[in-house]
Amino acid sequence: MPPTLGAGLGLKPEHYDAALACTAEAIWFEVHPENYFVDGGPRLAWLDAIRGKHPLSLHGVSLSLAADVPPERRALDSLAALVRRFEPALVSEHLAWSAWRGVYYPDLFPFPRTSDALARIADNIALTQDVLGRAIAIENPSHYLRIEDHAWGEADFLTELTRRTGCGLLLDVNNVYVSANNLGYDARAYLDSLPALAIMEIHLAGHSVDGEAAGLLVDSHDAPVAPEVWALYAYLIAKIGPRPTLVERDGNIPPFASLMDERAMAQAVLDRHVVRT
Template sequence: MACRNENARVFGSGRIPARAGVGLKPEHYRTILETAPDIGFFEVHAENYMGAGGPPHRYLTEIRERYPLSLHGVGLSIGADRPLDRSHLNRLKGLIERYEPGLFSEHLAWSTHDTAYFDDLLPVPYTEQSLSRVVSHIDEVQDTLGRQMLLENPSTYLAFAESTYLETDFIAEIVRQTGCGLLLDVNNVHVASTNQQWDPISYIDDYPLGSVQEIHLGGHTPEADEKGRPLLIDTHDRPVDAIVWDLYEHTIGRLGPVPTLIEWDANVPTWPELKAEAERAEAAMFHAHRKDQAHAVAG
């Protein structure tokens, strides 16, 4: 597939261009195959394709033949205080060998305890003990897969009293010790910054941006806590908020164009609406980059 910007950087072995992509949803399989839309890449949740065959694999195979693919895991439980599930990791390895995605990412979170699997991605305390555990798990994943993993920053609602690292410093140390890459979820930055009264611009400026290979943008639900203070819930069920677009442009101004995904996982919209969000992201990406270049020349 031709990339609209011939000078766009590419990321990963599957050559994902620095353009906007969307999450691949079954509701859109046929439209994508019948209309061949101009889109940078598609991303899928690994756990949705761990079965041996069936229609999901048939459609994904056809789409992968035409478009770059990013694979996003939600089930490794990188932050869990227990060994990684080797059977899950081996299934993941098989999926990566089958589809050869340009990028593979997982979350800085945990979702398992003993034999229980939780629906939510739960945060970890930023301590030396947690750091050692996360580093060990990422090393195991990268050694097993034979490739680099990207780690996504979490959306959080409370801070652990025992944390001894700032989140950005904790993530930077993980990168230093493992050589993993990063997936920067800009909506998560806004959600966590609102909920914990951080400065989102300072968060972005302090983040190890040199290791970022993909960005996520998504919608969130505004609520209020028991004291009436703003509380944002990371729901991925609506368009990207205006404040998140502004934060994204700031990020691109610091980082340059990077593959950017529109995450919309619930209340999935029509294909035209989803594609329009991707087009807005791509326009914002190159507008912010050109503006930054113009400022650099003027300076």
């Protein structure tokens, strides 16, 4: 893990001043680049100021890499402009689709993991990396229902994507826990099946219980990281070593100090496994 990237936080507008003043060692901040696809104004000025103090990560939500068409070129060019301007430490996207025939949807949808889908997504990742001039990391999804048409297991699918494209993995541990609960598989076995060297970044987040479907967990990002997710994270870091780790919070945003407390918990796990020379 590069020495400047330890545990980070998602950057929220209400926390810009606190983030700018933060002096925690190895902290970094992640944003959704789509919120900064503008030509000027205060948003870019704020991000310039933060980048002057801390490393940044760009975590995209709109390239729709699993769609049946390439990413929209205007979005790719806007992302490339941000990458050139801010030189982020990490760039990532989701293994999902979110656009169809020019219409964007406010969600990240699953797809059957077929060989055709693998080839299509590999092409879309390769195009993205060519335009950006760098490798990206692909995030494992959360699952809420079983799809019967999969020809590939998810870990094998992700592994093959990294082999074909040279991309890395963004491993969301909360997504693993939520999906394992909802589909009934072993979360640790899933972690064990992933290629450790390909994991570029880790996400931690909170989840909630669906009020309508008994036992269904939702990757809601509106609560603190659950104890079970912390336990999976500690298991993972002990196995693969420290990786840049983000604590995500997108709803019920607490004060910056509360997020820093969670961030300190993640940093403590990383610090326990740093190889000292």
